[in-house]
Amino acid sequence: MITINNVSKVYPNGSQAVKNITLHIEKGEFVFIIGSSGSGKSTLIKMLMKELDPTSGEIIINGINTTKMSRSQVPYLRRNLGIVFQDFRLLPKKTVYENVAFAMRVTEASSRHIARNVPTVLSLVGLQNKSRAYPNELSGGEQQRTALARAIVNNPPILIADEPTGNLDPETAWDIMYLLDEINKRGTTVVVATHASDIVDEMQKRVVMLNHGNIVRDVERGGYFDEA
Amino acid sequence: MKLSSVRYYIHEGISGLLRNSLMTVASIATVAACIFIVTVSCCLIGNLHAMLKQLESDIGIVVFLDDDADSNLINKVSDELNQIEHVTLVTYISPQEALDGLKEEWDADDILSGFDGENNPLPHSFEVSIDSIENQAGILDAIEQIDGIRNVKNAQAATDVLLKLNKVVSIVGVIGIAILGIISVVIITNTIKISVYNRRTEINIMKYVGATDWFIRWPFVVEGIVIGVIGAAIPLIISWPLYSKCVSLAYEHFSILTNIASFLGSYEIFSKIVPLGLLAGIALGVLGSVTSIRKYLKV
Structure with a gap:
C-alpha cells in the first residue's frame, strides 16, 4: 500500500531530516510512527502527503510513484489519503456537516451522494447530534472527530494522522484512538505519528521508531519504549 | 464541470x-x-x-474657377471633384451667392450694391469638404490636376x-x-x-x-x-x-x-x-x- 524506498530529505538550510529510509506498509496495517521531536517523523508524514518532496529516493502510494507526479495530479493523490492534523484544521465558518461535506464537494460528488454519506460518517464518529454546530462550539475531541469524519468520508484506502491526540486530554485522546482502530478494522490502512507513549504501549500495533532521521526500531506488536 | x-x-x-x-x-x-x-x-x-x-470638417477647401467658366466647365469640375477620394461634400457657389455671403458677413449692403448682376467680379467657386484633415495634402494635389481652375484656397495654418x-x-x-x-x-x-x-x-x-x-x-x-x-x-x-x-x-x-x-x-x-x-x-x-x-x- 505504501512503499518508501531509500528516501532522504535535506532541507535547504542543510539539515538532514530523513536519512535513507526504507519502509513498507501493507494494506490494512495500523502503524505508529514514533520518535522525539526532530526525529524526522513530521518530515516523513509531509512527504507521504506530498507537502514535501524527498531529496532522493521514491515513495509509492497505492501503486503510484508520487515522487514523479506532476503538480496537477497531487489533488487526486490526496483524495486517496485521509489526513488528520494535530490542530484539526476545520473551516471555522462552516458547520460540522459542511466541513465534512466539503471534502466530498471537492471531488465533485453529487448532492445526493453527499446527503447520504455525510450523516453516515457523522454517526460513525458519534457527532450525529452536532452536525449544525460550528467548530468553535465544539470541544477539542469533537473537533478532532469532525476532522476524522472529513478524512474518511471519501472512503480513502489510507488514513494519515499527524499527532492526532497532541491537543487533547488523555481521555479524549483514547476516544480518537479507538475511532482510528475502528476505521482500521473496516479495512483502511492507518498511519499515525504520535508522542503518546501510553496509547502506543496499550494498543500493541506495529511501531516504527525514528531517531535523527533513521529508523531505529520496527516491531510488529510493540510499545513505545521497547528495546530494539 | x-x-x-x-x-x-x-x-x-x-x-x-x-x-x-x-x-x-x-x-x-x-x-x-x-x-x-x-x-x-x-x-x-x-x-x-x-x-x-x-473643426476639421469646417475647414474646407475653396476652389475658384477661371472667369470665363461656363456651365459645361462647372459641371465637369463638379464631377471631377466628386470623384476624388476622401471628398465628402462638394457645394457649388455661384457668383451671386458668394456676393450675398460677403454682404452678410461684412454687413455692407450699400457698398457692395453696385456689384450685382453683370458687374459681379466674383468667380464661380466650389466648397469642398473632406473626411479627415490628414488627407488634405493629397486632395489638394488632385484638385490642382483639374483643368479650368484658377486658384485653390485652404487654411494651411489652421490645419497644421x-x-x-x-x-x-x-x-x-x-x-x-x-x-x-x-x-x-x-x-x-x-x-x-x-x-x-x-x-x-x-x-x-x-x-x-x-x-x-x-x-x-x-x-x-x-x-x-x-x-x-x-x-x-x-x-x-x-x-x-x-x-x-x-x-x-x-x-x-x-x-x-x-x-x-x-x-x-x-x-x-x-x-x-x-x-x-x-x-x-x-x-x-x-x-x-x-x-x-x-x-x-x-x-
Whole structure:
C-alpha cells in the first residue's frame, strides 16, 4: 500500500531530516510512527502527503510513484489519503456537516451522494447530534472527530494522522484512538505519528521508531519504549 | 464541470463576499474610483476629439474657377471633384451667392450694391469638404490636376495647428488611460490580496482534502466578477446623469461654445463607455483575484 524506498530529505538550510529510509506498509496495517521531536517523523508524514518532496529516493502510494507526479495530479493523490492534523484544521465558518461535506464537494460528488454519506460518517464518529454546530462550539475531541469524519468520508484506502491526540486530554485522546482502530478494522490502512507513549504501549500495533532521521526500531506488536 | 459545482462556486463566491464584507466594500470602492476616473477622462478626451473633428470638417477647401467658366466647365469640375477620394461634400457657389455671403458677413449692403448682376467680379467657386484633415495634402494635389481652375484656397495654418492638437490629445489620452489602468490593477490586486491572505488557511485546508487549483480558484473568480460588475456599475450610474448635467450647464453658462463646437450627446458617449467599463471592471476583478491566490495554491 505504501512503499518508501531509500528516501532522504535535506532541507535547504542543510539539515538532514530523513536519512535513507526504507519502509513498507501493507494494506490494512495500523502503524505508529514514533520518535522525539526532530526525529524526522513530521518530515516523513509531509512527504507521504506530498507537502514535501524527498531529496532522493521514491515513495509509492497505492501503486503510484508520487515522487514523479506532476503538480496537477497531487489533488487526486490526496483524495486517496485521509489526513488528520494535530490542530484539526476545520473551516471555522462552516458547520460540522459542511466541513465534512466539503471534502466530498471537492471531488465533485453529487448532492445526493453527499446527503447520504455525510450523516453516515457523522454517526460513525458519534457527532450525529452536532452536525449544525460550528467548530468553535465544539470541544477539542469533537473537533478532532469532525476532522476524522472529513478524512474518511471519501472512503480513502489510507488514513494519515499527524499527532492526532497532541491537543487533547488523555481521555479524549483514547476516544480518537479507538475511532482510528475502528476505521482500521473496516479495512483502511492507518498511519499515525504520535508522542503518546501510553496509547502506543496499550494498543500493541506495529511501531516504527525514528531517531535523527533513521529508523531505529520496527516491531510488529510493540510499545513505545521497547528495546530494539 | 458539473452543474452542482457551478452552483457551489457561485454560492461560495457570494458568501465569501458577504463574510469578508469589509474587504468586499474596499475592493468595490477601489474599482469604482478607478473606473470613475477613467470614465471622466474618456468623456473629456472623447469630447475634445469630437470638437477637433468638427473643426476639421469646417475647414474646407475653396476652389475658384477661371472667369470665363461656363456651365459645361462647372459641371465637369463638379464631377471631377466628386470623384476624388476622401471628398465628402462638394457645394457649388455661384457668383451671386458668394456676393450675398460677403454682404452678410461684412454687413455692407450699400457698398457692395453696385456689384450685382453683370458687374459681379466674383468667380464661380466650389466648397469642398473632406473626411479627415490628414488627407488634405493629397486632395489638394488632385484638385490642382483639374483643368479650368484658377486658384485653390485652404487654411494651411489652421490645419497644421489642428493636426498637432489632435495628435497631442490622442497621445495624452492613450497614455493617461493606460497609466490609470495600471494603477487600478495594482491597487485592486493589493486589496484582493489582503482578502485572500485572510483566507489562506481555508485555501490550505482545501488543498489537503484534494481540491484542484481550479476548484479553489472559481469562487474567487466569481467574487472578482461581482466586485467588477458592482464596482463598474456605481461610477457609470453616477457619471451618466452627471455628464448630461455638466453639458447642459456648459451650454447655459458659456453659450459662446455653441458656436464653436458642440458636446457629444450623453447617449452617444455612454453607449460606448458602459460596455467597456463593465468589461474593464470584470477584467480587473478577475485578474486581481486569480493573481492574488496563485501564491497560496502551491501547497
